[in-house]
Amino acid sequence: MGGMTRSVYVLGAGAHPWGKWPDKTQLQLAHEAMNLALGDASLAWPDIQGLVAASSRFEGGMGWGLHANEVVQSVAEQGIPCINVGGACAAGAVAFQTAYALIASGQHDVVAVLGAERMPKGFIPRPPGSPDDISDSDYLRWVAMGATNPAYWAIEANRRKYDFGTSDETLARATVMMRNNASGNRLARFRAATSVEQVLASPMVADPLHLLEICPVSDGAAAIILGTEKYTRKTGHKPVEVAGCAIATGDFGDPARRIPTVSTNVLPNVSHTSEVVNAVNRACEMAGIGPEDVDVLEMADNTVWHLLSWPELFGFYEPGQGDWMLDNGKLEIGGQLSVNPSGGFLSFGEATTAQAVLQICELTWQLRGDAEGHQVPDATIGMSAVLGLGANGGSVILKT
Amino acid sequence: MMAQQHASTPVVEGLFEIVAGTPKLIGSRCQACNNIYFPQSLSCRNPECRDKSVEQTFLPHCGTLYSFTVQRYQPPPLFRMDHWSPYALGLVDLGDGLQVMGMLTRIALDEIIIGMALKLVVEPLYSDAGIGEKLTYKFASAEGAWAG
Numbered sequence: 300m301g302g303m304t305r306s307v308y309v310l311g312a313g314a315h316p317w318g319k320w321p322d323k324t325q326l327q328l329a330h331e332a333m334n335l336a337l338g339d340a341s342l343a344w345p346d347i348q349g350l351v352a353a354s355s356r357f358e359g360g361m362g363w364g365l366h367a368n369e370v371v372q373s374v375a376e377q378g379i380p381c382i383n384v385g386g387a388c389a390a391g392a393v394a395f396q397t398a399y400a401l402i403a404s405g406q407h408d409v410v411a412v413l414g415a416e417r418m419p420k421g422f423i424p425r426p427p428g429s430p431d432d433i434s435d436s437d438y439l440r441w442v443a444m445g446a447t448n449p450a451y452w453a454i455e456a457n458r459r460k461y462d463f464g465t466s467d468e469t470l471a472r473a474t475v476m477m478r479n480n481a482s483g484n485r486l487a488r489f490r491a492a493t494s495v496e497q498v499l500a501s502p503m504v505a506d507p508l509h510l511l512e513i514c515p516v517s518d519g520a521a522a523i524i525l526g527t528e529k530y531t532r533k534t535g536h537k538p539v540e541v542a543g544c545a546i547a548t549g550d551f552g553d554p555a556r557r558i559p560t561v562s563t564n565v566l567p568n569v570s571h572t573s574e575v576v577n578a579v580n581r582a583c584e585m586a587g588i589g590p591e592d593v594d595v596l597e598m599a600d601n602t603v604w605h606l607l608s609w610p611e612l613f614g615f616y617e618p619g620q621g622d623w624m625l626d627n628g629k630l631e632i633g634g635q636l637s638v639n640p641s642g643g644f645l646s647f648g649e650a651t652t653a654q655a656v657l658q659i660c661e662l663t664w665q666l667r668g669d670a671e672g673h674q675v676p677d678a679t680i681g682m683s684a685v686l687g688l689g690a691n692g693g694s695v696i697l698k699t
Numbered sequence: 700m701m702a703q704q705h706a707s708t709p710v711v712e713g714l715f716e717i718v719a720g721t722p723k724l725i726g727s728r729c730q731a732c733n734n735i736y737f738p739q740s741l742s743c744r745n746p747e748c749r750d751k752s753v754e755q756t757f758l759p760h761c762g763t764l765y766s767f768t769v770q771r772y773q774p775p776p777l778f779r780m781d782h783w784s785p786y787a788l789g790l791v792d793l794g795d796g797l798q799v800m801g802m803l804t805r806i807a808l809d810e811i812i813i814g815m816a817l818k819l820v821v822e823p824l825y826s827d828a829g830i831g832e833k834l835t836y837k838f839a840s841a842e843g844a845w846a847g
Binding site: 421425441457506507 | 735772
């Protein structure tokens with residue numbers, strides 16, 4: 300990577316449980332997550348030298364995505380830089396990357412990262428500000444064909460069935476695994492065990508994906524305090540270092556069906572979901588590791604298809620092998636690769652901009668041995684991977 | 700049926716045209732690198748292309764089904780469709796590296812097969828007394844209809 304950089308550590312992590320919280324504002328959720336993270340780091344607001352927040356389009360941030368400013372003004376107006384970053388569902392990873400850079404560069408010693416979200420009910424509405432014409436894909440996909448988000452993922456899943464013979468039972472088993480993992484995680488929203496039969500009996504949304512195979516939306520908030528080595532020694536925790544951290548965008552020719560577009564230019568030898576693959580590859584290069592070194596992967600499982608395909612795309616194993624890995628328990632907690640011990644988006648529901656921050660909280664707890672009820676034994680290297688609208692990808696690698 | 704007061708028009712202007720009875724999707728072609736885009740684009744998107752200027756082009760109207768799904772839930776209100784019922788959405792390979800999504804029609808939902816030959820058609824999506832009949836493009840089975 301070149302240049303002089305300082306090592307950066309996770310000093311503290313905190314998250315409000317995921318769910319529907321009609322009696323709490325987005326700002327309250329943000330406060331609670333920040334307080335938990337500060338407490339975890341044995342720090343308080345006067346110690347915070349900067350705040351980077353994921354900008355949400357749904358609630359808070361004074362309507363301008365100024366979520367960091369709003370929090371600071373409501374609790375500690377102390378002249379610190381407030382940075383608000385967009386990245387849609389990957390915004391939390393962009394925020395983390397930004398905070399990391401502020402410390403690695405030597406500019407600040409302790410910086411907080413925040414993602415707090417209250418989601419609207421039902422379908423996510425098309426945002427304002429775009430013209431009702433052919434230049435806006437999000438308009439076109441609705442009026443010309445009514446393509447819902449699950450339809451995009453279902454098209455991928457159906458092609459996987461065609462390419463690899465993935466069965467409906469294997470797809471359902473991914474949800475079963477996520478619920479099993481979530482059963483021990485008090486932060487998860489859906490913690491009841493389920494069965495392949497129950498998943499397949501849930502309503503079909505977009506063939507071959509059933510309701511229980513698609514993540515719903517939730518409210519939630521997560522915060523992380525990053526700092527230098529000097530500060531991590533004061534926390535009393537086992538040090539958790541940021542070994543790799545990268546954000547990326549997509550490559551031209553990527554065959555992924557990218558929401559909300561209605562066409563894809565497909566070129567040979569371009570990775571599927573390249574924005575996330577690019578981020579993962581860069582994070583690995585920075586950390587000096589390969590996928591085989593990773594003990595725990597927290598990845599965006601918007602659907603069961605993602606759980607089967609993403610580890611393959613990242614090079615954890617060959618394309619098509621995900622079915623065997625899942626069917627044989629290799630992806631469970633303590634398996635060959637523990638995937639989403641938290642329970643994943645399928646058990647949390649997606650609180651869009653908070654999700655990537657939560658992933659990194661989870662990795663922190665796993666590496667410290669603090670993942671009560673869902674601990675991966677002897678985890679020393681954890682990786683996150685997330686995707687956001689606009690071909691935003693993010694990945695963070697933590698090590699202890 | 701009475702003659703309509705309004706002409707039938709595309710659900711979005713600039714999406715397709717009917718040329719000598721054959722529907723054609725309107726896209727853009729890069730004048731330098733020849734990549735094609737749908738819908739019409741402001742610029743070429745190929746990062747290796749230094750020219751970037753595009754011109755309007757018609758896309759091939761036949762292709763093969765790469766993948767599909769059946770939408771079982773009615774999409775939110777921005778989507779309008781008379782007589783709603785579950786329908787298939789396909790991803791169709793039109794050649795030249797371009798895959799286009801669209802509704803499938805004139806095929807039973809349980810007879811859709813990846814790899815099947817499809818052709819572009821235009822069908823009414825909904826009618827509105829104020830604005831007339833709105834048309835969208837769809838893909839139909841091309842069985843026995845290959846134009847070459």
